[in-house]
Amino acid sequence: xxxxxxxxxxxxxxxxxxxxxxxxxxxxxxxxxxxxxxxxxxxxxxxxxxxxxxxxxxxxxxxxxxxxxxxxxxxxxxxxxxxxxxxxxxxxxxxxxxxxxxxxxxxxxxxxxxxxxxxxxxxxxxxxxxxxxxxxxxxxxxxxxxxxxxxxxxxxxxxxxxxxxxxxxxxxxxxxxxxxxxxxxxxxxxxxxxxxxxxxxxxxxxxxxxxxxxxxxx
Ligand code: ASP
Numbered sequence: 388x389x390x391x392x393x394x395x396x397x398x399x400x401x402x403x404x405x406x407x408x409x410x411x412x413x414x415x416x417x418x419x420x421x422x423x424x425x426x427x428x429x430x431x432x433x434x435x436x437x438x439x440x441x442x443x444x445x446x447x448x449x450x451x452x453x454x455x456x457x458x459x460x461x462x463x464x465x466x467x468x469x470x471x472x473x474x475x476x477x478x479x480x481x482x483x484x485x486x487x488x489x490x491x492x493x494x495x496x497x498x499x500x501x502x503x504x505x506x507x508x509x510x511x512x513x514x515x516x517x518x519x520x521x522x523x524x525x526x527x528x529x530x531x532x533x534x535x536x537x538x539x540x541x542x543x544x545x546x547x548x549x550x551x552x553x554x555x556x557x558x559x560x561x562x563x564x565x566x567x568x569x570x571x572x573x574x575x576x577x578x579x580x581x582x583x584x585x586x587x588x589x590x591x592x593x594x595x596x597x598x599x600x601x602x603x604x605x
Contacts, residue, residue, distance in 0.1 A: 410536020415556025432549030539586030567591030
């Protein structure tokens with residue numbers, strides 16, 4: 388009995404709350420400085436109204452913030468500190484999104500990424516098997532191919548109304564301020580009641596260069 392927008396926002400919020408999920412919301416892997424920066428967007432298929440936030444820090448529910456950008460402002464996309472202040476003004480609580488698990492992965496990456504910086508590789512007696520397995524899978528492609536991380540949800544109701552949402556912490560250890568495809572309309576998500584809905588995970592830059600969700604729907 389509720390709108391498809393309610394459904395998709397509630398759906399991705401569950402994933403944002405999951406501390407074990409390393410690619411979305413609370414517990415997402417941080418940027419190269421160890422800071423979690425989140426991207427998210429929502430779009431309504433009947434009206435093409437949309438809201439998005441990018442490089443948002445300290446707020447675990449970026450999709451709910453994106454929805455408020457759509458509902459309370461004349462704008463579509465807020466980034467960084469402006470997005471954070473908008474969230475705080477709307478009663479969202481600032482918290483540290485970097486979990487112990489994500490911090491360990493980040494530090495492991497930092498210590499292993501180069502032989503010509505100040506950091507020593509982890510020694511065998513410091514073995515962090517989880518971090519090591521994750522690192523090898525993503526950076527050396529040992530074992531199963533790395534899968535994209537991000538959540539997209541599209542929904543349709545009995546009347547044919549559609550909405551969609553996409554939420555991510557973006558590429559692990561990205562440059563500070565890097566924004567991927569997820570909060571960009573036409574790239575990370577696109578919906579039109581007359582046709583359908585599409586969203587994406589995976590290498591965001593490739594999608595930004597092709598606006599694939601728009602291409603698929605149109
Ligand atoms: N598409 C996401 C981004 O580029 C990452 C992913 O899904 O793996 O930010």
